[in-house]
Amino acid sequence: MVRMTTTTAPPATSAVAFERVSKAYDGVPAVDTLTLDLRPGETVALLGPNGAGKSTTLDLLLGLRRPDSGTVRVFGGDPRAAITAGRVGAMLQSGGLMGEVTVRELVGLACALHPRPHPVDDVLAHADLTRIAGRDVGRLSGGQEQRVRFALATAGANDLIVLDEPTTGMDVTSRQAFWATMREQADRGRAVLFATHYLEEADAIADRVLVLYRGRLLADGTAAEIKARAGARRITFDLAGIDEAVTERLRSLPFLAGLDVSGRTVRLRSGDADATVHALYGLGIYPHNLEVAGLGLEQAFVAITEAEEAKTA
Known part of the structure; x- marks a missing residue:
């Protein structure tokens, strides 16, 4: 160059x-x-x-x-x-x-x-x-x-x-x-x-x-x-047999900031990942390939703008 x-x-x-x-x-x-x-x-x-x-x-x-x-x-x-x-x-x-x-x-x-x-x-x-x-x-x-x-x-x-x-x-x-x-x-x-x-x-x-x-x-x-400002972590796992009933139970999880279901894969955003995962097992849902990580910039961007949208709605 x-x-x-x-x-x-x-x-x-x-x-x-x-x-x-x-x-x-x-x-x-x-x-x-x-x-x-x-x-x-x-x-x-x-x-x-x-x-x-x-x-x-x-x-x-x-x-x-x-x-x-x-x-x-x-x-x-x-x-x-x-x-x-x-x-x-x-x-x-x-x-x-x-x-x-x-x-x-x-x-x-x-x-x-x-x-x-x-x-x-x-x-x-x-x-x-x-x-x-x-x-x-x-x-x-x-x-x-x-x-x-x-x-x-x-x-x-x-x-x-x-x-x-x-x-x-x-x-x-x-x-x-x-x-x-x-x-x-x-x-x-x-x-x-x-x-x-x-x-x-x-x-x-x-x-x-x-x-x-x-x-x-x-x-x-x-x-x-x-x-870090987004104040949430990403939880990803696989589930077999996801239906509307399971999805509704996932929506009831504490500290949930976002939920996306694609095929067998579930992606959550949580303000307290430890509490959310603990509650997940308490609902009788047993995830496979569970991963907990910080948000990427894209997920943080979505979280920040969604939070602002909610405040101005």
């Missing part, structure tokens, strides 16, 4: 700062008094269900929209000023690519327009595009298009890289190479912010995880802290 050695500008204390930022559409809040701070060298995952406000948050950060109230600062100033200065690179799902030009021509244009460009050949190699540099963009696969978008986002020495669902359409090998590159960017002092539906990526890659829900910041911490 080619290393690009252009020196970046000295980082500010905060790469991104939102201070009580709100944005509504037709009276419906998309972002609601959002306050957050991103620092140089961090890799931060932005999570949330559909409609949580992730896209609006990214639009505000990139200066594509203005807040109704509150302040958004990127490296201490206006987002558009930071972008004009070449300090921000973005890889967004929205917007098409010019299909009638070659990959090299499109990436070359991005480099030519960047205030602090990298050499075109380095950008192509970094995004694993060298072999298809002469191909028309309109003839690329979905995964190859994503790599082109990544090349456009890293055509110069940005101090902040913003990624919206960056690995959609990529195969496993491409995804691994992509995240190795992103970790390298963060190690060199750049801030990396990515929105994703692949929660296993957030768990493995992110230094911090931000959970948005209805435009508000519901959780902010490491993946381990988010999982």
Whole structure:
């Protein structure tokens, strides 16, 4: 993998700062008094269900929209000023690519327009595009298009890289190479912010995880802290002959926070796994292949958002 050695500008204390930022559409809040701070060298995952406000948050950060109230600062100033200065690179799902030009021509244009460009050949190699540099963009696969978008986002020495669902359409090998590159960017002092539906990526890659829900910041911490905050453990086991009567008995278990039955496999979330398992045997239910473990990030995310949904219902 080619290393690009252009020196970046000295980082500010905060790469991104939102201070009580709100944005509504037709009276419906998309972002609601959002306050957050991103620092140089961090890799931060932005999570949330559909409609949580992730896209609006990214639009505000990139200066594509203005807040109704509150302040958004990127490296201490206006987002558009930071972008004009070449300090921000973005890889967004929205917007098409010019299909009638070659990959090299499109990436070359991005480099030519960047205030602090990298050499075109380095950008192509970094995004694993060298072999298809002469191909028309309109003839690329979905995964190859994503790599082109990544090349456009890293055509110069940005101090902040913003990624919206960056690995959609990529195969496993491409995804691994992509995240190795992103970790390298963060190690060199750049801030990396990515929105994703692949929660296993957030768990493995992110230094911090931000959970948005209805435009508000519901959780902010490491993946381990988010999982601990969910306050539940996962219980998995097999049962023979599961019917509605058995399912109703399972629903009566103490400290139960979630129940899923798929074929012979039962998955529970419990606020007190010891008490739940003890009660399971007390009901005359004898599980096979019993496992008790902490929640993964995906299960913790579901637990946190479900708890918030219950409070606002």
